[in-house]
Amino acid sequence: xxxxxxxxxxxxxxxxxxxxxxxxxxxxxxxxxxxxxxxxxxxxxxxxxxxxxxxxxxxxxxxxxxxxxxxxxxxxxxxxxxxxxxxxxxxxxxxxxxxxxxxxxxxxxxxxxxxxxxxxxxxxxxxxxxxxxxxxxxxxxxx
Amino acid sequence: xxxxxxxxxxxxxxxxxxxxxxxxxxxxxxxxxxxxxxxxxxxxxxxxxxxxxxxxxxxxxxxxxxxxxxxxxxxxxxxxxxxxxxxxxxxxxxxxxxxxxxxxxxxxxxxxxxxxxxxxxxxxxxxxxxxxxxxxxxxxxxxxxxxxxxxxxxxxxxxxxxxxxxxxxxxxxxxxxxxxxxxxxxxxxxxxxxxxxxxxxxxxxxxxxxxxxxxxxxxxxxxxxxxxxxxxxxxxxxxxxxxxxxxxxxxxxxxxxxxxxxxxxxxxxxxxxxxxxxxxxxxxxxxxxxxxxxxxxxxxxxxxxxxxxxxxxxxxxxxxxxxxxxxxxxxxxxxxxxxxxxxxxxxxxxxxxxxxxxxxxxxxxxxxxxxxxxxxxxxxxxxxxxxxxxxxxxxxxxxxxxxxxxx
Numbered sequence: 001x002x003x004x005x006x007x008x009x010x011x012x013x014x015x016x017x018x019x020x021x022x023x024x025x026x027x028x029x030x031x032x033x034x035x036x037x038x039x040x041x042x043x044x045x046x047x048x049x050x051x052x053x054x055x056x057x058x059x060x061x062x063x064x065x066x067x068x069x070x071x072x073x074x075x076x077x078x079x080x081x082x083x084x085x086x087x088x089x090x091x092x093x094x095x096x097x098x099x100x101x102x103x104x105x106x107x108x109x110x111x112x113x114x115x116x117x118x119x120x121x122x123x124x125x126x127x128x129x130x131x132x133x134x135x136x137x138x139x140x141x142x143x
Numbered sequence: 144x145x146x147x148x149x150x151x152x153x154x155x156x157x158x159x160x161x162x163x164x165x166x167x168x169x170x171x172x173x174x175x176x177x178x179x180x181x182x183x184x185x186x187x188x189x190x191x192x193x194x195x196x197x198x199x200x201x202x203x204x205x206x207x208x209x210x211x212x213x214x215x216x217x218x219x220x221x222x223x224x225x226x227x228x229x230x231x232x233x234x235x236x237x238x239x240x241x242x243x244x245x246x247x248x249x250x251x252x253x254x255x256x257x258x259x260x261x262x263x264x265x266x267x268x269x270x271x272x273x274x275x276x277x278x279x280x281x282x283x284x285x286x287x288x289x290x291x292x293x294x295x296x297x298x299x300x301x302x303x304x305x306x307x308x309x310x311x312x313x314x315x316x317x318x319x320x321x322x323x324x325x326x327x328x329x330x331x332x333x334x335x336x337x338x339x340x341x342x343x344x345x346x347x348x349x350x351x352x353x354x355x356x357x358x359x360x361x362x363x364x365x366x367x368x369x370x371x372x373x374x375x376x377x378x379x380x381x382x383x384x385x386x387x388x389x390x391x392x393x394x395x396x397x398x399x400x401x402x403x404x405x406x407x408x409x410x411x412x413x414x415x416x417x418x419x420x421x422x423x424x425x426x427x428x429x430x431x432x433x434x435x436x437x438x439x440x441x442x443x444x445x446x447x448x449x450x451x452x453x454x455x456x457x458x459x460x461x462x463x464x465x466x467x468x469x470x471x472x473x474x475x476x477x478x479x480x481x482x483x484x485x486x487x488x489x490x491x492x493x494x495x496x497x498x499x500x501x502x503x504x505x506x507x508x509x510x511x512x513x514x515x516x517x518x519x520x521x522x523x524x525x526x527x528x529x530x531x532x533x534x535x536x537x538x539x540x541x542x543x544x545x546x547x548x549x550x
Contacts, residue, residue, distance in 0.1 A: 026493055
């Protein structure tokens with residue numbers, strides 16, 4: 001499995017192909033959202049919601065052989081695309097790797113400029129929640 | 144008279160720019176309008192030549208600033224047809240104007256068991272202050288229902304009215320749907336049971352003729368920034384007799400007659416309600432904004448905006464997957480809609496990538512969205528400087544976006 005740094009480099013080079021055309025970049029993010037595996041309807045519970053001003057995210061996590069597995073969904077296609085990027089980088093890793101991950105691809109892509117402040121805040125909230133799950137699992141493992 | 148849009152656009156510096164590589168199409172006018180050069184010049188001139196604290200200054204600059212500040216008040220008075228300038232209070236915005244009434248009129252005139260009426264169309268600014276008042280006074284908040292088209296059900300309103308009704312606080316034109324309410328009728332009916340009426344004119348003041356004596360509303364609240372004026376400034380109109388009976392809202396400078404440690408007596412209206420140094424530059428700049436509107440004439444602006452709204456409505460209706468939200472017969476120039484299988488936020492960002500500025504979401508009207516069974520809408524709102532070509536560009540872009548999910 002590629003390292004977190006390698007996957008981030010891959011993502012950055014994919015976005016570089018799109019250049020600075022905002023529209024194509026947004027279309028690409030929306031397409032990525034479609035690759036997200038379906039979220040189980042039985043798990044569409046309030047406890048998994050990360051509430052933004054406009055978009056809503058459901059994020060669950062479980063561990064399998066010491067690795068964290070994330071499942072997520074959103075009611076907006078752009079946000080789904082963003083989650084799919086985060087999952088691509090952080091899924092199936094140990095809590096320690098997730099907690100120490102430096103997610104610089106977001107800044108390198110210039111996501112703030114593409115998405116504006118509302119979505120960027122939402123993205124930060126998603127990362128925080130993913131790390132919080134990792135911390136909880138790590139605490140469990142160490143107990 | 145047909146509007147000279149090209150000339151009008153030349154008065155607004157901000158419109159002449161590209162956003163995301165495309166010419167800016169600004170259709171978020173219900174949130175805030177852009178400012179003509181005359182307003183920007185007035186702000187600059189004030190700070191360059193006249194900046195000084197107003198009232199009681201012993202020097203020339205203070206005198207000049209005071210004179211301009213009070214001239215602006217008189218312009219507002221004439222703009223809304225108030226009897227006298229003293230009935231015009233400057234606030235920070237519509238929200239503060241409504242809160243002023245809730246905090247000052249409220250405790251004095253609304254008691255336990257009394258009722259306040261609002262409508263389903265209200266902005267949060269015309270809901271929350273009344274919920275707070277009802278909670279503190281033990282009063283009851285009642286809500287006038289609407290039809291699916293977004294029109295008030297007047298018969299239901301009449302049923303809700305009773306001698307217990309102390310205040311009807313109602314929006315003149317809905318920010319989310321554009322619906323124009325039959326406020327004259329509402330005001331007359333409310334007065335018949337002895338209730339006072341606050342009109343939320345945030346959306347109507349720039350588009351419709353709002354004459355407070357003709358309407359006979361007791362209060363009118365609106366914001367300067369939605370009338371081509373500066374941000375951070377609002378107006379509260381109130382009838383003299385009411386304003387005089389109401390206690391001050393904030394304590395401090397300007398609003399006093401005499402202060403001793405034993406007792407303070409208050410200044411007369413409007414100063415009683417203008418504690419502290421006000422937004423002097425903004426008030427002075429606002430006069431230029433109102434002069435601009437008066438120079439184009441409201442009727443001309445209204446006719447132009449209605450033409451844009453009609454065109455947008457007709458073209459949007461033809462797009463597969465697009466549903467218009469709010470189809471009242473009488474509307475200000477607001478086109479709210481959703482696209483099948485697409486979130487409004489995504490639509491807004493895709494439009495932004497094409498240089499088109501719209502607003503998306505619940506528009507601070509969550510109870511209204513809940514009533515309509517929606518999370519939010521995409522809202523395009525038009526102003527005097529928008530063009531037919533901009534509407535066409537906008538609709539064409541919406542059609543492209545809708546095709547992504549509605550083939």
